[in-house]
Amino acid sequence: MQSFDVIILGAGAAGLMCALTAAKRGRRVLVLDHADKPGAKILIAGGGRCNFTNLECAPERFLSENPHFAKSALSRYTQFDFLEMVTRHRIPYHEKKLGQLFCDDTALRILRMLLDECHDGAVDIRLSHRISDVARGDAFRVVTDKGVFEAPALVVATGGPSIPKMGATGFAYDLARRFGLPVVTPRPALVPLTVAEDDLTLMRPLSGVSADATAACGRTAFRENILFTHRGLSGPAILQISSYWRPGEAITLDIAPGTDAAAHLIGRKQARPKAELKTVLAELLPTRLAQALAEQRLPQGAMATLTDKALRAAGDQLNRWQVVPSGTEGFAKAEVTAGGIDTRALSSRTMEAREVPGLFVIGEAVDVTGWLGGYNFQWAWSSGWVAGQAV
Structure with missing residues (x-):
């Protein structure tokens, strides 16, 4: 058994953002992912140049059955906050149209930035770990094929089932139901x-x-x-x-x-x-x-x-x-998933489950879906940041 302050399931955009934020606050953070590489969707986004946010990001450009939920996170960590990090790491970018910001060269720059920030915070990222069980006693206990880990805080950042060829699954929904969290029926979004x-x-x-x-x-x-x-x-x-x-x-x-x-x-x-x-x-x-x-x-x-x-x-x-x-054309061609874990079961300020202290859900796994053009990445950054401030 290895113990941490925070375990984050998922090494994508939201998970890495949450990890680096929590690490800056002195938390001992473990990130687990079943894939053999982190940030797969970051690398393919925007034709390989990652449309990482949108200058015109606003809460009304997000869909949810609880439409006001996204306001808190989006206002506390804005597109300009993320842009400050991009600028600090000297990543060249440009506005393509309609406020959409892209890397000038490659999406790998965004992923490297997140990983460098995680490295600076001593975040422990473990890939190719398949989870067989998650339980909650005095702490959350995560059983994988390569070890058992525990922490008082567990963050679910495993996304939705869109683009299954990238390893996407409905794992987050199964886990949510296990802990009594309702799920808004997932459906393909931003899809032909x-x-x-x-x-x-x-x-x-x-x-x-x-x-x-x-x-x-x-x-x-x-x-x-x-x-x-x-x-x-x-x-x-x-x-x-x-x-x-x-x-x-x-x-x-x-x-x-x-x-x-x-x-x-x-x-x-x-x-x-x-x-x-x-x-x-x-x-x-x-x-x-x-x-x-x-x-x-x-x-x-x-x-x-x-x-x-x-x-x-x-x-x-x-x-x-x-x-x-x-x-x-279904989840295979959908850029994101609409629906997901019902936000009415979560705190809009922290992303923590109201009835399950210590359990947080962020990113695409949540019933918040943005417009095309960098909005969904901004939701990953914003929801990840607010959870990272709370764990």
Whole structure:
């Protein structure tokens, strides 16, 4: 039996942040992970450059069944606090768009920074340790295939089941239920959507085509690119709206955002009466998309032959294209997991379980999910920091 002040399960973004924070306070910290390397998701994030936070991070850009929960952590450890650490370690970075901050060179710089901070605090990181049991008596007791460890504080930072090929599992939920913590049903988030055969007939030949668009579901809408795939829809706007979408709901696509498409088409009928509709559509849309819509969904012929009513209907198709997704591409393609351990069972100030003193849950394992663009990393940093201040 080896004893520590804090045991952290998971050597990802949240776990390492919690470890270095607790170590700075003089805690003897052990980090356990079943993987053979730390920070796997950090290394693949942002195409290998790690979109590590967002300048516009705000609580309303996070989803949870308990929507105010994230406010405390996000306000106490902000994007600017993490940016100070990045600057102190002299990691070059840039803003790509919409407040998204990326490393100039490689995500490895962020991981090395976290590991260096852990090293400075004498954090004990043990990899390739498979956990067979976790129990609580006078202290938490963690049994692994390479030893038994105990500590008065246990932090669960094992994430959710998104991207299972990286070793992601639902371990956190099983552990939570063992200690009586409720779990909001996990579901894939920031994930491509699939469509039924009727829509797929149009979309499959467009695989690889990208277009500026607004994707809306209910009162929520995002304007960025959408991407047609061989299974349906992807791209930033689709990934964003997927977190809000529920099975059976429609999403509305405006593929001519900022333009009254009907008025444009009627105007072009006067200016270009001999032009084919698909030619005029190509003024607003990528050529392949314009051609596919004209051939499969819209009236044929020269502009002069089309009635204003037909052109208004065509414009409505561009500005209010209704699609009912058949599903998502699942956890395998989801960037994060929505749902998770119910935040109503946790303290928003410390991330500690209200009914299980000494048990903390942070990061993606919790029912807090951010927008695309660095928000989920910021939740990892913020939730990890506040737990590290409390253990």
